[in-house]
Amino acid sequence: MLLAGLTGALLLSGCSRSQPPAPAPPEPAESKPELSLANFVGEDLRTLNKERKDELHSLLARTLPQEELADHPFNAQPWAVWRSTAAPEQNGFILFRGQHLFVIPGNSSATVHFFDRSGKLLNTVAFATGWRINIESATMRTDEALRGQLIEVRSGPAINGGDVCRQMYGVTGNRLALLWLEDSTGTLVPNTYFATNLTIGPLPPNRTAAEWEQALASTQPMLVLEALTWLGGYHLRDVNEGLGGAASEDLETAKLVAEFRQRPSVRKRIAELVQSKEQRTQRAAKLAIASFEPRR
Structure with a gap:
């Protein structure tokens, strides 16, 4: 009887014994907010410290090819x-x-990437910014009259380079349009298309003559400026022979320009644009009219 009582007491004691507390879960590591391109808006990325440069590199490496991100002059x-x-x-x-001008003869260049808000790459536009011309800065602003965003690239001539000091580009959707070029006096400079190594900015979309007329008649001012700048540029005059070689303008494009310039409807439209109240459109139209006559 005594043994049974002791056994019961021991069993009771065993059942009521408190269990050791479970180990506390580890404290969660302090997480950093998810990096986004928003973290770099408004900064001069050329002056970032090493830590910030590494963060940006890590962010861009998610979508851009690694070879494009290497830090070298090319x-x-x-x-x-x-x-x-x-x-x-x-x-x-x-x-x-x-990309600065780093070898002469040669050109400077730029690459513009378009991302959605999640960081997904939508489009990439790479283009030359001038033969024997160096670029110095790039800024963006919104222009109410042109109804969109403009990217202004400041540039300057190197040894025997052309006097192109201001390059204006318009953001149209997810692409970039060359709107006009200026020299150091603020005078418009015709772009050179007949020799592709001298061409500044991205080429416009491939358009038929009818589509170019639609661009000239567009209600979007940037499309009109893009068309006028293209029309007013230096194109091949000899559409039968061309310059020859890989650096020559495509003959079919040159023939299109030559035919387009002779259309009465085109000349009428440009004459109307010369009377535009928008000063930049007006002077671009004057440049286009000047292209109708042989240039010396």
Whole structure:
């Protein structure tokens, strides 16, 4: 009887014994907010410290080829990130990468990337910014009269380079349009198309003559300026022979320009644009009219 009581007491004691507390879960590591291009908007990316440069590199490496991000003279380097208002529902970003002139003869260049708000790459536009011309800065602003965002690239001639000091580009959707070029006095400079190594900016979309007429008649001022600048540039005059070689303008394009310039409807439209109240459109139209006559 005594043994049974002791056994019961021991069993009772065993059942009521408190269990050791479970180990506390480890404290969660303090997480950093997710990096986004928004973290770099408005900064001069060329002056970032090493930590910030590494963060940007890590962010861009998610979408851009690794070979494009290497830090050497052959690659355009990140200069600026801006918010895009071309598609407000996307709240996207635009990354400008510039490459200085590093060998003469040669050209400077730029690459512009369009991203949606999640950082997904939508489009990339790479283009030359001048033969024997160096680029110095790139800024963005919204222009109410032109109804969109402009990217202004400041540039200057190197040894025997042309006097091109201001390059104006318009953001149209997810692409870039060359709107006009200026020299150091603010005078318009015709772009050179007959020799592709001398061409500044991205080429416009391939358009038929009818589509170019539609661009001249567009209600979007940037499309009109793009068309006038293309029409007013230096194109091949000899559409039968061309210059020959890989650096020559495509003959079919040169023939299109020559035919387009002779259309009465085109000349009438440009004469109307010369009377435009928008000063930049007016002077671009005057440049286009000057292209109708042989240039010396």
